[in-house]
Amino acid sequence: MNTTAHGFKERSVKALQNTTLQEALARAYGGFVHKRQAAIDALPEFDALCEQARRIKDHALDHLDHYLEGFEAALTAEGGKVHWARTPEEACQQVVAICRAHQARRITKGKSMVGEEIALNEALEANGFEVVETDLGEYIIQLAKEPPSHIIAPAVHKTRGEIAQLFHTFHQRIERSQPLAEVPDIVEESRQVLRSVFLSADVGITGANFLVAETGSVVLVTNEGNxxxxxxxxPVHIVVSSIEKVVPTLEDVTTLLRVLGRSATGQAMTAYTSLLTGPRRADDRDGPSAMHVVLVDNGRSAMLGTAFRDMLRCIRCGACLNHCPVYGAIGGHAYGWVYPGPMGAILTPRILGLRAAPDLPQACTLNGRCQDVCPVHIPLPALLRKLRMEAFTQRITPPRARFPLALWALLAKHPRLYHGVMTLAAGLLGRLGQRRGRFRTLPFARGWTEGRALPTPAVQTFQSCWKHRRRSDPS
Amino acid sequence: MPSESIGGAPGTAVRPAVDGDCVAHFTRRITAAGASLVRTESFATIPEAVRAFLDELGFSYNLVCSGERAFDTIAWPAGFTLALRTAADGDHSSLTGVVAAVAETGSLVVAAAHHSPNTLHFLPENHIAVVRTSQVLRHLEDVWRLMREHSGMPRALTFITGPSRTADVEQTIQIGAHGPRRLHVVLVDA
Amino acid sequence: MKVRPQRVVGLLVTCLIDLFRPNAGFAAVKLLEQAGCDVVVPRAQTCCGQPAYNSGDARSAQAIARQVITTFEAFDDIVIPSGSCAGMVKIHYPRLFAQDAQWQQRALALAERTHELTRFLTEVLGISESGATYRGTATYHDSCSGLRELGIHAQPRQLLASVTGLHLKELRDWESCCGFGGAFCVKYPELSVRMVSDKVASIQKTGADTLLGGDLGCLLNIAGRLKRQGSGIKVYHVAEILAEMAGHAPPIGEGPNSQ
Incomplete structure (x- = not known):
């Protein structure tokens, strides 16, 4: 997927002004939070499960090559084929080659964020294949030619009015008079349209929520059944997965499933959780005759030896997005690439480079709620700080941000100078604003005063008053 | 099936407490997930339970079904047709067994096999699943034990927890996305 | 009769209180002295170094941290009337010196004796009664660092519950950030203003006439937005109420002629 992550600031302001988007976000934001909370309140073991989930992912990452090889061996033994791709281009080439080998024309897809990451649809379409997304949210944004705005609810930014409009534009079968006013109408319309697509596809492509090394199974978690x-x-199933999704055993994946559903949608278990282990068996009556798994690295192995290894524990539940006040205010598109919110603010600069997304690690108050709700305890604020340090050291932080900081640091390192300057500042500004107690506007603090009054400094700093108190109070 | 060189992650296992009667727990959870459920005392009364379900919705008695041995022993009344085959577009209702059920989550466990085509679980509008009370396991992990004791993992093993649903339009939960619109569990005391 | 020598407490005033709200600093002093502590305010303090740390300037942050450690390590206890500055010293100083065993040791030793004001009063000194009076209905803003890094939530409420005449009404979204975030509020003003507007709306929904909090950064932000909207809600640092010093200065963002 192309990135516009460098334009975050501008896009975030536009998002704040987009009333339709704001309407959609307002509806979604609280819903996720409450559903998750209710599910956790109902499970006293939740924290212990999260701790176990963290340990499982850490262990799997510690022995990633071992478990990936184990996964390959087990899946191969069941008749599946594993392909290794270092880059998005390699991954796309492999998928295209498989589709060609099977003389495919029409391809159905399940939602895959790795698919978005490697721009798979674009690659397939460029090679003449017809690609249809089947997750309703993904289908909607495919029609709208937009990227997903949330990792588990790709069309969360769309209102039902906008969706009905899209269906009227793209579905020839519906009458203009059919209003599609209500949610059930929209869902029914997509069911009808996609049914024949499912049945006529030559290749099916899905992502993977987890890979199980022990059995060579691909785990797929959905609610729609698509x-x-x-x-x-x-006849052919292709799985596109990134390498960090592998876990050792069936027991391990069980723990992760227990925290995934609850953190994502507040479900103890989604409607369908499937473990797919190879192509159809000799006497099976249905199922694909070939199963391929393309394992994509795209920057993961480079993160392994670093502090950002913690990020590879991510199980893509979306809880950090749902609890992030910045994401809640602007939605996912402003982030400019596949992964939005706190996890995206770390993954995007890690995978694409800091220069491609200089704002993402900065546009955060470090309030820490994302870390609180992360089921695998990723220290998201600490990783964002780490990225800020890289940006500072590599001079990606712009001079207009560095200069005031340097000046302030110089003062802070010299207490006598500091107190002198503060006493002056208080004397000047404090007296200037003394009567009203606040400034309406200040030339060097426009960022603050455009939306807020600035409370004035006191006429005398604490330290000046304290000095006087000590003088008059010899005890 | 398990490769011996691969161990699991260290640490003591934590499982959600599932207290008391597993069948009662299962019943509560799967109905909370949007499935309908009827309990019946024997295999002989399954047709009655299926008929009541189909009648209420006005569907025909044509069923595509899996090759459960138990189904063969049942005397299906006149008017019922049962076809053991994969599901096709236009099949309204399927009747299948399950390999297990899980009390913890209120899930059915279905597996693709020669006698149990996977399309039966996903393509028809109504999925009627026969679950024996003795098949209800306490925890998800108990399913893995079952798999290991038998022939290993099937091509596809699915935990089904309620009918198909989506919340992709305005975060409103809507039943009947792409899979079955209705999941009906016939729970047999056996 | 005192059985042990008076505790000598070093007060880290914080740069924001020093410049914007000395009254909150004096309120903290009063609370500590009432509790029998000997309060010292070292002149060599400036700021805890958060602006540098959160902007990625680790080197300046380390230099400032060394200065704070040197200035305060002689005290029995170090008390800070701010959750975020206390979090900086307690949680982040040791991390800053991950590559420097000697300084990390000193940072850890300091962290152990560093306390946010309301926690120090309740959990270290065991105070549950403030003896103060304040007439009004207040709501409380939990600062994110205080809440999540230090677990400050019950402590100020416990103390406020003993204030005569004060009625406390909780915010519905008490876990949400107010949008201050240090440099964030001037780097991304539109986002920050949106967040503080949401916060202000929920404060107004409580019907409270007073907003209290333990972090001046948040309070300046929220007061700034309240006053821009013409709200009469009074904003104070929690210490000012507990020390019964609200009357010693106009509320934050207000002056004698502010109406």
Whole structure:
């Protein structure tokens, strides 16, 4: 996927002014938070499960090559084929080659964020394949030619009015008079339209929520059931997964499933959780005759030896997005690439480079709520600070931010100078604003005063008053 | 099936407490997830339970079904047709067994196999699943034990927890996205 | 009769209180002295170094941290009337010196004796009664660093519950950030103003006439937005109420002629 992550600031302001988007976000933001909270309140073991989930992911990352090889061996033994791709280009080439080898024309897809990451749809379409997304949210944004704005709810930024409009534009079968006013109408319309697509596809492509090394199984978690139709109906199933999704055993994946659903949608278990282990067996009556798994690195192995290894524990539940006040205010598109919110603010600069996304690590108050709700305890604020340090050291932080900081640091390192300057500042500004107690506007503090009054400094600093008190109070 | 060189992650296992009667727990959870459930005392009364479900919705008695051995022993009344095959577009209702059920999450466990085509679980509008009370396991992990004791993992193993749903339009939960619109559990005391 | 020598407490005033709200600093002094502490305010303090740390300037942050450690390590206890500055000293100083065992040791030793004001009063000194009076209905803003890094939530409420005449009404979204975030509020003013507007709306929904908090950064931000909207809600640092010193200065963002 192309990135516009460098334009974050501008896009975030536009998002704040977009009333339709604000309407959609206002509806979604609280819902996720409350559903998650209710699910956790109902499970006293939740914290212990999260701790266990963290340990499992850490262990798997410690022995990543071992478990990936184990996964490959186990899946191969069941008749599946594993392909290794270092870059997005390699991954796309491999998928295209498989589709060509099977003389495919129409491809159905289940939602895959790695697919978005490697721009798979664009690559397939450029090679003449027809690609249809089948997750309703992904289908909607495919029609709208937009990127997903949330990792588990790709069309969360769209209102039902906008969706109905899209269906009227793209679905020839519906009558103009059919209003599609209500949510059930929209869902029914997509079911009708996509049914024939499912049945006529030559290849089905899905992502993977987890890979199980022990059995060579690909784990797919959905609510719509589209993932199961995509992986069962066409003669070929291709899975696109990043390498960090592997876990050792079936027991391990069980723990992760217990925290994933609850953190994402507040569900103890989604409607469909499938473990797919190879192509159809000799006497099976349905299922694909070939199963391929493309394992994509795209920057993951380079993160392993660094502090950012913690980020590889991410299980893509979206809780950090749902609890982030910045994401809640502007939605996902402003972030400019596949992954938005706190996890995206770390992954995007890690995968694409800090210069491609200089704002993302900065546009955060470090309030820490994301870390609180992360089921695998990723220290997101600490990683954002780490990125800020890299940006500072590599001089990606712009001079207009560095200069005031340097000046302030110089003062802070010299207490006598500092107190002298503060006494002057207080004397001047304090007296200037003394009567009203606040400034309406100040030339050097426009960022503050455009939306807020600035409370005035006191006429005398604490330290000046304290000095006087000590003088008059010899005890 | 398990490769011996691969161990699991260290640490003591934590499982959600599932207290008391597993069948009661399962019943509560799966109905909370949007499935309908009827309990019946024997295999002989399954047709009655299926008929009641289909009648209420006005569907025909044509069923595509899996090759459960138990189904063969049942005397299906006149008017019922049962076809053991993969599901196709236009099949309204499927009748299948399950390999297990899980009390912890209120899930059915279905597996693709020769006698149990996977399309039966996903393509028809109504999925009717027969669950024996003896099949209800306490925790998700108990399913893995079952798999290991038998022939290993099937091509596809699915935990089904309620009918198909989506919340992709305005975060409003809507039943009947791409999979079955209705999940009906016939729980047999057996 | 005192059985042990008076505790000598070093007060880290914080740069924001020093410049913007000395009254909150004196309120903290009063609370500590009432509790029998000997309060010292070292002149060599400036700021805890958060602006540098959160902007990625680790080297300046380390230099400032060394200065704070040197200035304060002689005290029995170090008390800070701010959750975020206390979090900086307690949580982040040791991390800053991850590559420097000697300074890390000193940072850890200091961190152990550093306390946010309301926690020090309640959990270290065991105070539950403030003896103060304040007539009004207040709501409380939990600062994110205080809440999540230090677990400050019950402590100020426990103390406020003993204030005669004060009625406390909770914010519905008490876990949400107010949008201050240090440099964030001037780097991304539109985002910050949106966040503080949401916060202000929820403060107004409580019907409270007073907003209290333990972090001056948040309070300046929220007061600034309240006053821009013409709200009469009074904003104070929690110490000012507990020390019954609200009357010693106009509320934050107000002056004698502010109406």
């Amino acid at each position: 993932g199961d139709l995509v992986s069962t109906l066409p």
